[in-house]
Amino acid sequence: MGQLMGFLNIEKKNQKERKPAERVHDWGEYKIPLAEKAAKKQAARCMDCGIPYCQIGTTINRGTTGCPIHNLIPEWNDLVYHGLWKEAYDRLAKTNNFPEFTSKACPAPCEGSCTAGFVSDPVSIKSIERAIIDRAFEEGWVVPKPPKRRTGKKVAVIGSGPAGLACADQLNKIGHEVTVFERSDRPGGLLMYGIPSMKIEKDVVDRRIHLLEEEGILFQTNADVGNTVSVELLKENYDAVILCTGAGKHREVSIEGRDLKGISPAMQYLTASNRYLLYGEALKPDFDANGKNVIVIGGGDTGEDCVATAIRQGCKSVVQFGKHGKLPAQRTANNPWPEHPNVFSVDYAYEEAEEVLGKDPREYYVETQKFIGDSDGHVQELITGSFKKDLDEATKKSWKADLVLIAIGFQGAEDKVFEDFKIAKDASGRVIEADSRSYQTSQEGIFAAGDARRGASLIVWAIEEGRKAAAAVDLYLDKKLSLLHE
Structure with a gap:
């Protein structure tokens, strides 16, 4: 793996940043990606550790340790070091639907648990990840790949944040017909409207949405489920519904004068x-x-x-x-x-x-x-x-x-859509019925994933939730299809 003793002999360097005095005058991304030579040098620091804690993806003391989507980090680091960029992208895309989002907006818990970080500085994992996905788009490796067959099953995903997009992407790859309902005027959820352009420029989000559309996913915007879109209509027309509405209910303060303007x-x-x-x-x-x-x-x-x-x-x-x-x-x-x-x-x-x-x-x-x-x-x-x-x-x-x-956090999912589906939430506003295996609520064929189920968390947890919920929905649909044929 990498260069022998590289983690000790090579100084850690992250991607550079534009000078603060310059960047405050515009809304462009403030980070500058690693050049090819620099990325290869940083990848050389990845050590041949016995257990790659960087990819374990778990929670310790209420904090995230390692990568929740279990990125194959040592593998694509080694491929970058050897100049095998296409192979590095293939390994990255195997576990991560949207590296262009995580490499910009994730706080990189993988680096906090990097084994090299125990004795030295951790590997610049996030910077290398961005170098890989940027190279993949530049070289034209990221192309639409519609499924070769369709199952005939229809699935509705409510919410187009990272959990909803990941869930829709996985289900579409299997061959199910997926429609994503977004109450805003553009897909992307917090990726589009919550995260500033300094972190993720919005053409990056649009580029991924267009790819998903070309692969066959339908997006309905200005579709407010429970208001402009009937809950009963969704139940009648779709074989499964996944609630990926996020945890957008903001936490309030009870302080004298809160009703003042400003x-x-x-x-x-x-x-x-x-x-x-x-x-x-x-x-x-x-x-x-x-x-x-x-x-x-x-x-x-x-x-x-x-x-x-x-x-x-x-x-x-x-x-x-x-x-x-x-x-x-x-x-x-x-x-x-x-x-x-x-x-x-x-x-x-x-x-x-x-x-x-x-x-x-x-x-x-x-x-x-x-x-x-x-x-x-x-x-x-x-x-x-x-x-x-x-x-x-x-x-x-x-x-x-x-x-x-x-900005004191969120109180879970907003109420109305869950009331309409007759789904209960706990005091923190999380769906309490959908466990981390079935993701199904108490309502037949209704599932929940992402921040709505887990509570407000990291973008990588949202993607992981979406991927696992998609697998659970596919299993449900397969069993449902088997029962019909008995």
């Missing part, structure tokens, strides 16, 4: 920004950060994307509140390898904030206490305390705020 859920803000870029739709005041003091409540990836978006919109200032403390520089004893390393990093939005606004926008142990508005009912100030200390006058602080974005 306070919005983060995902609504990001969606409005993406729609502005795609269609030129005018931004409403609550979604435009230009010239404003912006506060982002929530310390996760969605909050970071809000920071980067606000900077590009020309905000006056931006601060991001987190309820936890600053992460350590190195792994701690209670976060051992091969767990995903919970360590401090300065990601793209924070680099940009330091460059443009002069400081890292993150504040720690912050609890928002109260929103204060002006005479027009618009937010103008926040009062905070500290999660770390007793909430007394000494810990309270006032912050100027013209725009507040709530």
Whole structure:
């Protein structure tokens, strides 16, 4: 595997990034793919480890360890090292329906569990993956491959995010006739409207949708199941229905002043920004950060994307509140390898904030206490305390705020479609009836997968859920067909 002692003798290098001062003036992707020579050199660092923890794909201490879709990482690393790019793509495509998405938007838990990372720096897996899929598109290896036969079975997939797309792709490959219902005006789910273009440019999403269409998958947009599309109609016309609606119900805050203007859920803000870029739709005041003091409540990836978006919109200032403390520089004893390393990093939005606004926008142990508005009912100030200390006058602080974005996570799937299908959810908003083997709910022929079943998670978990649900649906349809012929 790779180059003997390569993981020790070759310095780890990820794909380069455009300079923050340059990229904040546009919405293009901020990462620059590895060149062929650099990718081969980085692939040489992949060691001949006895157990490739990079591909185990499991959960340890509530965190993802390894690749959930079980990418054959050592295999395609070795093929890249030997210059066998087409073979590397074939191995990558065997487990991953959409490498162009995961290589851009996945946090790479595979690298956190890389065996080389136990003694040195982990292999640059995500960067190599992107080099492979970019090369595959450039060389014309990614082409439509419609199934050679059709089974005659019809399947409806509700939702066109990564779980829905993966499920539809797998079922279509088998030969089932698949229709994807998307309530928005474009397919892609969060890939299209939730993730900023700095991470995934939207022509990349469109390119994959067109490939799936050429392979025979039908997409119906503006199709709001339960409203514009009848649930009963789906049950009558399709042999199986898979709910891949995501976990789009945002988590709210119960704070005095929440009803003031200028306070919005983060995902609504990001969606409005993406729609502005795609269609030129005018931004409403609550979604435009230009010239404003912006506060982002929530310390996760969605909050970071809000920071980067606000900077590009020309905000006056931006601060991001987190309820936890600053992460350590190195792994701690209670976060051992091969767990995903919970360590401090300065990601793209924070680099940009330091460059443009002069400081890292993150504040720690912050609890928002109260929103204060002006005479027009618009937010103008926040009062905070500290999660770390007793909430007394000494810990309270006032912050100027013209725009507040709530990015504290999601409460599972939205309610109506599940009520229409008579499917129950738990307190976290997840479908409680569909297990990880059958994926079938209590309703005959109705399945659930992705964030709707699992809860809000990573793009790789969504793809894995879609793939496994497709296998379960195919087994169900095969048994159903056998019963008809008995």
